[in-house]
Amino acid sequence: MRHGKLTPAALRKYGFVVSFLAVPVLLYVVFVVWQYIQAFQISFTNSRGISPNFDYVGFDNFTRLFDDEVFWAAVRHHVVLLLAMPLITIAIALFFSFLLNLGGGQRNGRMVGVPGSAFYKIVFFFPQVLAVAIVGVLFQAILRPDKAGVFNSALGAVGIGPVGWLITPSLALWTIIGVMVWQAVGFYVVLFSAGMASIPKDVFEAAALDGAGRITLFFRITIPLLWDTLQVGWVYLGIAAFDGFALVQVLSVDRGGPDNATTVLPLEIWRNAFTYSKYGVASAMGVALFFMTLTFAVLTLRVTRRERIEF
């Protein structure tokens, strides 16, 4: 079939494809793409969100962001999140999934996980099943700053004074990163386990026969053959690092505190829109966030691109 000619055959082919795609694409355009376009439009207006009337103000909302210290605090936190959260999550998830799938060494000529790995796999997945708001409320009790908190009462039993997990400005963001990691690890254990399961066992067996230890197996065989899955995980986690709204909203002091120590862009967007009625500024932040996320995703996929290993 040549391009550019609408032969009856082509019409039939495209008609078939179009009829399948039309509804989902339309829904996506109406409920997703259209909102993005509107956010771009609103970011150039002084809309207050409570009246259909507004004026266009050019780049005012964006220049405003340059002087907004809360905005920059939020951006800095995303940088920290982006560097720390995916790295910690992937490291822990890889370690666990290696143990669960290959860590038990050989048995009857096959690679197996540590004893009880089927059980652990399910347990690790539990946090993923909980809604993020529930995770927030759970950790509210766990991280309570006085002796009634779960962590602090445990620490108190061994004589360590209550730790202000969320009230110490230098510690608060790391506490929230810890909760994000806790919630994410299970999913990536399962994802990486699936990736490992699809690596042919004879590769491992051959390497093991040649005398490779578990550490060599992990770094020389598992990671290279798992690269595609890791890349996907990295992009997902990176995008999650641009969020954090729900946990910060529920856990932090006065939503983003103390002293802006935990605030994130989605929270500031929410605050500008619903507390300050500055929809224009909120949308400008949203547009900034959109480009940050996009840049991250493109960069990650470019930088981590490697030759695919076929097996």
Added chain:
Amino acid sequence: MTSTPREITRRQMIQRVGLTALVAGPAVGLLSSCATSGGDSAAPSAAPSAAATSATNPFGVKTDAPLEVVIFKGGYSDEYATQSHEPLYKKEFPQAQIKHQGIQTISQTLTPRFASGDVPDVVNNSGTDMLDGGALIGAGQLLDLTPLFEAPSIDDPSKKVKDTIVPGTVESGFGGDPAKPYTLNYVYTAYGLWYDAKMFEKNGWTPPKTFEEFKTFAEAAKGKNIVPFAYAGKNASYYAYWMILISAAKIGGNEVLLNIDNLADNAWNADAVKQAATAWAEIGKYMDKSYEGLIHTEVQTQQNQGKIALYPSGSWLESEQAKDTPAGFEYAMSPTPSVSASDKMPYEAIRAAAAEGYVVPAKGKNPQGGLEYLRVMLSKEAAKAFTEKTKSLTVVVGATEGMTLSPGLTSVVAAQTAAGQNVVTYSLFETWYKELETELRKQTNALMFGRISADEFCANMQKAADKTKADSSINKQSRSV
């Protein structure tokens, strides 16, 4: 293509395309009703739906017009509306359908409705997620309530509504420029330090009258393993900034607070504010750091358990804690201590204000009904029912006649009598300038938990106030009383 499993005839193809168009049809309608569709055609005009006015129907409510009421379901819950106010309205207009909604996220729920023009008729704009009043007034979304206050009272038609309520109520709801009453503040609220009268009696304590006494008292309380003063930094830092502002007004008079509301130059650098911040930061040192990470109910429960002596709050506290208050715990309120002997207001001065705002959206379907609903609320019968349900006083004068008041309310009435004319004014910047208010919450926690000094507190707040003043996108408002 030969791989297509079945041949698709031209007719089938056309049918499918037609189906797509059918799906696309309503979607296009959706698009046109989105946030940026523009124009003010969405806002229905209020005037045409009015009926003739009469002595019993001063706003000309159409008798069968439905009424939609949104109540903030917080400390007062919404039973007072569903079980008293709405039935009373219904008694006047039996044909009217009342649609009631009791929610906490007022702003998140109603903002999109204001944007689209489909608004309720009465909104109880309250709570931590309240709508930005200044922005609503600026956008012409609220009805001027002057006709309500000028209308005859339900209890005594020879009196105007404004003459049956506590003086200052009308002014407390002022907004816009020129200032007009847009909000009916319904609840008479007194602010101060709350304590368990029984605990104080048992220990032979009296609430401190000066900050010197406050420190002596704090040491005594600490000796008994009781935290002398605490508030919840996680979500109620404003309880603490009220205390700072009240002290500032006691030192320098109400002008200090008026200047803050009017964004006057150096309002936050005033000596009175600095002294008040210094005094309260000293008291903050007696607080455990963990209070910054607790929410108000957690701290209030600790007070009920006898772990905290003084707690800054308003007169809703007793009713809010009713379920958790153990037998033998008796709420009482004391004024904030005096900072110095040269304070402009005496120790007895309290901040008392009409609070808990009710507004009537200007572009609703039944704004006359909205006004009438508020007039019903201001009748003695409705006010009495409110006090019975919520254990809180209303602005309606004489509505509690013949009622037995709870210990907390009795102490409020006593404090009110003792204060006489020495009333600390309310702060309107809290609703006018939400960004400034957000900054004040942050800075209050930083001050009270010892991260910044009083000087830094004033400087940071002045910077935020200057920023608000310079921001052309924020509607400026002013007050003179």
